[in-house]
Amino acid sequence: MSVSLRDIAKAAQVSEATASLSLNGRKGVNDKTRQKVIETAKKLGYVSNGNARSLARKKSGLIGVMIPNISNLFYSNLVRHIERALRDMGYKMILVTTESNINYEKEMIRHFVSFRVEGAIIYPSIKQNNNPEYINLLKQNGIPMVFIGNYYPEIDAPHVMSDLYKGVKEAVDYLFITGCRHFYYLGGCKSIISNQMKLNAIRDYLADRGIEFPDDHYLLLEHTRYENAFIRMDDLLSSGKKVDAVIAADAFSSLAVFNVFQKKGVKVPEEASIISFDNLLYPDVCVTRLSCIEQDLGSIVNCTMQNLQAMIQDGSKGVSHLSPTKLILRDTTKQYLAAEKK
Amino acid sequence: MSVSLRDIAKAAQVSEATASLSLNGRKGVNDKTRQKVIETAKKLGYVSNGNARSLARKKSGLIGVMIPNISNLFYSNLVRHIERALRDMGYKMILVTTESNINYEKEMIRHFVSFRVEGAIIYPSIKQNNNPEYINLLKQNGIPMVFIGNYYPEIDAPHVMSDLYKGVKEAVDYLFITGCRHFYYLGGCKSIISNQMKLNAIRDYLADRGIEFPDDHYLLLEHTRYENAFIRMDDLLSSGKKVDAVIAADAFSSLAVFNVFQKKGVKVPEEASIISFDNLLYPDVCVTRLSCIEQDLGSIVNCTMQNLQAMIQDGSKGVSHLSPTKLILRDTTKQYLAAEKK
DNA sequence: TTGTAAGCGTTATCAC
DNA sequence: GTGATAACGCTTACAA
Numbered sequence: 001m002s003v004s005l006r007d008i009a010k011a012a013q014v015s016e017a018t019a020s021l022s023l024n025g026r027k028g029v030n031d032k033t034r035q036k037v038i039e040t041a042k043k044l045g046y047v048s049n050g051n052a053r054s055l056a057r058k059k060s061g062l063i064g065v066m067i068p069n070i071s072n073l074f075y076s077n078l079v080r081h082i083e084r085a086l087r088d089m090g091y092k093m094i095l096v097t098t099e100s101n102i103n104y105e106k107e108m109i110r111h112f113v114s115f116r117v118e119g120a121i122i123y124p125s126i127k128q129n130n131n132p133e134y135i136n137l138l139k140q141n142g143i144p145m146v147f148i149g150n151y152y153p154e155i156d157a158p159h160v161m162s163d164l165y166k167g168v169k170e171a172v173d174y175l176f177i178t179g180c181r182h183f184y185y186l187g188g189c190k191s192i193i194s195n196q197m198k199l200n201a202i203r204d205y206l207a208d209r210g211i212e213f214p215d216d217h218y219l220l221l222e223h224t225r226y227e228n229a230f231i232r233m234d235d236l237l238s239s240g241k242k243v244d245a246v247i248a249a250d251a252f253s254s255l256a257v258f259n260v261f262q263k264k265g266v267k268v269p270e271e272a273s274i275i276s277f278d279n280l281l282y283p284d285v286c287v288t289r290l291s292c293i294e295q296d297l298g299s300i301v302n303c304t305m306q307n308l309q310a311m312i313q314d315g316s317k318g319v320s321h322l323s324p325t326k327l328i329l330r331d332t333t334k335q336y337l338a339a340e341k342k
Numbered sequence: 343m344s345v346s347l348r349d350i351a352k353a354a355q356v357s358e359a360t361a362s363l364s365l366n367g368r369k370g371v372n373d374k375t376r377q378k379v380i381e382t383a384k385k386l387g388y389v390s391n392g393n394a395r396s397l398a399r400k401k402s403g404l405i406g407v408m409i410p411n412i413s414n415l416f417y418s419n420l421v422r423h424i425e426r427a428l429r430d431m432g433y434k435m436i437l438v439t440t441e442s443n444i445n446y447e448k449e450m451i452r453h454f455v456s457f458r459v460e461g462a463i464i465y466p467s468i469k470q471n472n473n474p475e476y477i478n479l480l481k482q483n484g485i486p487m488v489f490i491g492n493y494y495p496e497i498d499a500p501h502v503m504s505d506l507y508k509g510v511k512e513a514v515d516y517l518f519i520t521g522c523r524h525f526y527y528l529g530g531c532k533s534i535i536s537n538q539m540k541l542n543a544i545r546d547y548l549a550d551r552g553i554e555f556p557d558d559h560y561l562l563l564e565h566t567r568y569e570n571a572f573i574r575m576d577d578l579l580s581s582g583k584k585v586d587a588v589i590a591a592d593a594f595s596s597l598a599v600f601n602v603f604q605k606k607g608v609k610v611p612e613e614a615s616i617i618s619f620d621n622l623l624y625p626d627v628c629v630t631r632l633s634c635i636e637q638d639l640g641s642i643v644n645c646t647m648q649n650l651q652a653m654i655q656d657g658s659k660g661v662s663h664l665s666p667t668k669l670i671l672r673d674t675t676k677q678y679l680a681a682e683k684k
Numbered sequence: 685t686t687g688t689a690a691g692c693g694t695t696a697t698c699a700c
Numbered sequence: 701g702t703g704a705t706a707a708c709g710c711t712t713a714c715a716a
Contacts, residue, residue, distance in 0.1 A: 001484040050456035052709035114392035142343035394693035
């Protein structure tokens, strides 16, 4: 059905070898013959078989990218950055999603190995993953990988992500300074490192101030969706608990929190502050202009790529990196007036 | 570096042939030997080489999916649906984006052909694409493809997308009935079929009512982003034009329109209505609860898959399909009271 | 500069 | 039931 190298070799009356050399722009072939080959290839609509090429070259030109799910602004923006970088580097991307399902994650790792990707970028998201050993399949097959956004501490691979600990501490500090004392965190499972970092930041900061951060101030969201966050928050306020600061995992849950405050007649930011993560929704589009902890996707992806390239080329081990975040203050936090502090 | 079939054949003391048969669960091999092979395969961490397999089988098990860009709620939701369907069908997905760049689109078509995908799902987005001939590369290589969401009329392939013409007519009808007379459309280039369908719907409906829809009521958005929409709309209102109905291409541009109305002191929906597309942002998250034309991603993807499967299996030609949309009325349109109509 | 031929890791067709 | 062996389409020494 499709035309092969042999076909174009025949048509151009050369050997397959010279045909190959010509088309791959390698030297050692007469310009005339090269031209002839290239022309007949174009004429016959030849497209080299990537599978055969990968097999023969022992190089696929592919990089595997694994994320939890694609219809999430954070991941899809991350992917966009990755994709551009990969394009610049001359790689093709194999993007897969796991839906945070360990079986899919395993399957996709095998997929990567099967197609012999030259490197893998993995956003891990399995909670309670006691045995992420399967990821070592990559290493066993000599495939460099770097964790992005999160990591499995049991696996020996570099990770690059935001410095969430520092970022959250900064946020909590701001909240504290502007008078908040009753902190809540609304987010994913703490067996996921990135959530752990956030929680620890809150706990540590408050501990330093002699304030307790009780377990029930951590509102676990099975899935960080608007509805879930709304219900969780509604329950909390209905219980009569005092809440004057909420850090929520993403824009949608933050907005749910805001809406619950509205519903309950709690004034934001006067009586309660909210700080969100990411800065991916236009602030003017939302019911309120969220204050948030912005992550530097560009820098994260950059560093990931540098790592990957070094690992692929020099067999380097790679080095983990924490990217600084940026606290963006908008309408869900009080203004900080230095004068007021005194 | 990685273990091959030969390795496990040796280790299990069988021929490569029986090893292959055993691992692929094909009959004609003794249960005992099969077990032995499977075990040694597991022990050695064998993962079959997909490139070699594709080559030998002349089947890749891959489906190519091409979309304009990934960090867009509409596309990423579409992809999520596609991905699930593909998973159920036992295919792996190769997802690529074009950034609406014709060179990337060409490159990615070659990529698909190169890796011999068994089918392609393509969301075309090149405006002024006078010569989409390159897409026929797929057909030349016997790769079935179906357009999704949009199509190039010059290319002979089935398309499945929303019945935008009907959907927009319905929306315009509602707006008309609730008193709107000064319609504007805010969206992408009309050389893209899907936009054309929307524009024609407005024009045709109004023509039937003896109302003109002048060219300058079509506000072209180079990129449908919040800022662009805001500026376009701001200019329009500043010019003093009377505007009482806007149909905008997506939630973000619709919200920009809303914000401009607010800024100019125009009351929505009393003095002006807005209808958006898609229903992908939680309404409660936005500055206003948008009325919108919802597309049925599930049905679109379903039909696409059926087409693809039929084309792959029976060599069927496939059949185009327009999926019904659903008009969702919320806070940016007036309420329609039957009594009022009289 | 060109061609021959051996591989790459599978699957598939045969004999045995 | 099992094992040679020839594909699959390409790259790459090595010869010519």
